[in-house]
Amino acid sequence: MDYYDLIIVGAGPAGSTLAHALRDSGKRVLIIDKQVFPRDKTCAGWVTPAVMSELQIDTEAYGVGRTLQPIRRFRIGMMGQSAVENDHGEIVSYGIRRCEFDQYLLNRVKGPKVLGTPVKSIVRNGGNWRINDRWEAPLVVGAGGHFCPVARLLGDGPGSHETVVAAKEVEFEMTPEQASACEARGDTPELWFCRDLKGYAWIFRKGNYLNIGLGREDNHKLSEHLQAFVEEMKDAGRIPDSLPARFKGHAYLLYAHAERPLVDDGVILIGDSAGLAYTQSGEGIRPAIESALMAADTLRKAEDYSASSLQVYGDAIVERFGNRAADVEDAWQVPDWMKTALASPLMRSHWFTRKVVTEKWFLHQDVSQLTVAV
Known part of the structure; x- marks a missing residue:
């Protein structure tokens, strides 16, 4: 049996950031992930300058040999x-490929990593958690999506009325002919x-x-909406006529509905x-990074791993992201006042689409x- 101070389940941006932030804390940290890295990750793939700054990533250095698409419009x-x-x-954002970014x-995490290994069991063993009858720690961190x-x-x-957002997407390298014909910039x-404002493409x-x-x-209507959108964009020349046949799916929770x-x-x-x-965009990379940094700050200062000690992290999340509205009606990210005849003209407004939407x-x-150090 191998013993650690904490075990992080999930080696994506949240898990990696937490492990990296605890690198000089004296804590023995293990990361476990069911996938072998680099791996494909279903995600549109964009990060803001704030994320790169919070992670202390030199964009010029990162862009050498990796995709880093500046976004200005x-x-x-x-x-x-x-x-x-x-x-x-x-530059207000960057396009990245998750296989490279993750x-x-x-790679910044120098501690032990167990990749390509799914978590099959997590059981309580005295004051510790035992994973797969192989690793044990008093704290387990969920970072696996x-x-x-x-x-x-x-x-x-409470209530288990969570609204789960489902998405499908595809990412592929275009041929020179496709790249030349594609009008998307x-x-x-x-x-x-x-x-109906219940989603976006x-x-x-x-x-x-x-x-x-x-x-x-x-x-239940996701595939229909996706197919209609793809055909509309093909007809408009925004995307190539020939696309990979398989779109990959994933799911996530919006903050206000979780x-x-x-x-x-x-x-x-x-x-x-x-x-x-x-809640307004479904974007999860910045909240993942910031939650990991806030968790690291809590774990550095916590007297123990009791729920009362760890609640400092929960309080920090509320302070940063606001109170969750568990009693809100099931709805997508836009506010109710947009779900009226106002929506169409607002989406034609340069001011609204720039200042509010974007x-x-x-x-x-x-x-x-966020001011917590990485």
């Missing part, structure tokens, strides 16, 4: 009507909202790589395991950078 519209394009005049973050086995230990919370991601070009996807709260507990005795959840994706909902430019 956004093209936003409602399906069935023309889009509005806004130039922000500076590997980069994991929506279906994380550590999150299952805590359940879905690398510095201008496209966001297309469904007419996107087109993100990163050099010769193209990511296309759609996310909605009603999974009811999962964040801590318990010897347990803490970060990132998508905790249901921290921004800068507030998607880029969160009004949110200051």
